[in-house]
Amino acid sequence: MSKITYTCSKCKAAGEVDSNDYETQEEKFEEGMGTKTEYWTEIETQCDKDACGNSITITLNETEYPEGNFEETTVSSSSGADNIVIH
Ligand SMILES: [Zn+2]
Structure with missing residues (x-):
């Protein structure tokens, strides 16, 4: 995954994070075409604005199925941010 941009839902300031800076957890399932x-x-x-200090949480989901085939990353849930775009 890569760069995520968003706007703060409180002050509308633009923000940017790199998803690689955050921990990724994985869940595995056995299905018809494998794992x-x-x-x-x-x-x-x-x-980013010190005066705002709004807490922002964004959860990303990516599915690999069958093995080696990565589907598009989506925003699973979020709070404190709008206009979230995955680049
Ligand atoms: Zn803000």
């Missing part, structure tokens, strides 16, 4: 792996990356950050 399916779900990757979950929870990004916890704060608005």
Whole structure:
């Protein structure tokens, strides 16, 4: 995964994080075409503006199925941020 941009839902300031800076957890399932792996990356950050200090949480989900085939990363859930784009 890579760069994530968003706007703070409180002050509308633009922000940017690198998903590689955050820990990714994986869950494996056995399905018809073999192993399916779900990757979950929870990004916890704060608005870049010191005066705002809004807490921002973005959870990303990526599915690998069948093995070696990565589907598009999606935003599973978020709080404190709008207009989240995965680059
Ligand atoms: Zn803000």
